[in-house]
Amino acid sequence: MTPIAGGAALNLAFGFGILTILTIFFYTRNGDQRLYLTGQRLALGVSFFVFLATFILAYQLIISNFDIDYVARYTSLETPVVYKISALWAGQSGSLLFWLFILSIYATVVILQNQRKHHGLMPWVIISLVIVQMFFLVLTNYVTNPFKATEADFIVANGNGLNPLLQNVTMAIHPPTLYLGFVGFTVPFSFGISALVNRDTSPLWIQSIRRWTLVAWLFLSMGIILGGWWAYRELGWGGYWAWDPVENASFMPWLTATAFVHSIIIQEKKDMLRVWNMVLIILTFTLCIFGTFLTRSGVMSSVHSFTASSLGPIFLAFVFFILIASFGLMYTRMNDLRSTRRMESFTSRESGFLFNNMVFVVMCFSVFWGTLFPVISEAVRGTKITVGPPFFNQINIPIGLILLGLTGVGPLLAWRRTGKKNLIRNFTFPILTGLSSAIVLLIIGYRDYVVISFSLGAFVTATITTEFIRGIRARNKKFKESPFTALKMMVSKNRSRYGGYVVHLGIVFMFIGFTGHAFDKEKEFSLKEGETEHVAGYEFELIQLSESERPNHYAWISDLRVTKQNGEFVTNLHPEKRVYFHRNPDVNRRQPHSELDIYSTLNKDIYSIFSAVDTENGVAFIKIMVNPLVRWVWIGGFILVFGTLIALWPRRDS
């Protein structure tokens, strides 16, 4: 199929989108069910044509049809097939089409899943979903069309090729995962808008979106963690989080979404916080769109902003449209949103959740402010004042530690109120564990945030352990079950509760990993074959410096032998210095890249970077970083995913 078919498919999707909105809107006025069925099918048609356009672009990328500008810019003949496919989301127009593609998958599932359910809510859910699809269809049809023909001044016989930083398996997975999270929040947002339109603000709409919210939250979390993993293993600066605007763009909706995941529990169980939940889901969705704006508009410069574009005003207009339309609608429904119940006590789970919500939102605001400050300062004063990691760390480390502490407090509080006796009983063991950890750490010689973070981690772990042990004991007493059976039954009957605790445990692991950053050590040096250097108690010897020509790059490979000071062998590391597009006669188009090598243990990572090579004298310029506890971050990520999957697993009674 030719690109013409792709462009035609996008045009047809746009036309079907307009008809969907009109048809379902008329249905909401006159109630003729035939119109609703037609509207549903039109909406499925929108998704179908988007799928078709996406598959056509993917096919053009695979067959290297350089007549299409996008294909010529982001692939070359040497690009491996897997990266030709991942080039689908490497550039601006492709990534917007990919956003639309994922949204269309979600829309199709929502429509098919609810064909005979939620007759009250679904019409406006479909309208809301299609409006978002239409926005991306406008962009891909009229602003940045991925099927545009190659311009006369950009004819590359061999293709421009994909950025070497993106030629990485993690980078082939990270963006789709992140997008599944970003786009996924369109579904709960659409249900929220529909609930407002229908004045159905009871906890029932919350029930409909609970699983959708968790799915989107899971993907967003996985996307953020994979992004950190990619940055750590590819960018070569030794860290996984730099408060880069694009990282922040995904972190902000994650913060509000996490608050939402907690607060919907209160609305579901207590029919409280109706207004707050609406605010949170509107903010989360808006921040998802805003995040895409930050990534794709070129308004910020960062390692992620590979493209700059003129999309900014359109995106910003859409962000304002969402905010004005959603909050305007909410304002007209304020009477319906009033909860009939009030908080009964400060020492209740409801108030604990509300407090944690407030902290999440404050953190989100601080990240938002820090991210936008350079843009605002440039707009107001004409000079761009960059806000770096020190600002974010100074504000967000204390807030993060408060959140970590609350992770341990929440489960110990009962709904409505916790009596004094229970308060003492529930908190004694976790507090004693936290305090004794702090004392031991202070005696060993640790200070400041390190002590607070580790002891809070101990406190939260004690809370979670207590909850599990008590639950097992209670079942053992009541049903005479063995501890293993009791654990299995307890978790399967209360998946969201115990899945949530497992997620909290994952967060504790991640905080332990973050705290390890306080002990990082690094050194840069040059070595010839046979020479040695010492870093953080290790000896590094350059055994060999070799070179190799591979299909899409040329590499210098260093063979570093790592031993302890006492001579005990640790590992061999092979960081590489690569040059991509090395056959390109234009030297300026060749791209150097450092492929690092890491020796990772639970205790620490030895991180090696081959910064540069002096081929004439056979000298390798090496940078070594010893980063303690990094692996705990990734293990924490796995635990978080596992816990969310437990919470997501369907209940038997549903």
Added chain:
Amino acid sequence: MDVIGDYGLILIFFVVAVIFVLQPLLLPYLGKPVVELDINVLKRKKLLLYRQIKELEMEYEIGNINDEDFHSHRALLKQEVSAIITALDSK
């Protein structure tokens, strides 16, 4: 030829999609929508309350809440369930 073939293929997709979309309009009038039946809403509320009662009982069994709070809260939830069951019976 490719271009002609592609236009033909897109045309086929379009025609099939139009038939699929228009088909419901050819049906006889289906009447007014069956908006979320009250009975279903009540059933879902009942299920939600049952879950809350079960969770409350679990909190009590593991010792997170005292006797007084447990009994008063459970009585409240049961009262709500009773009201829903009465409403369901009257439908």
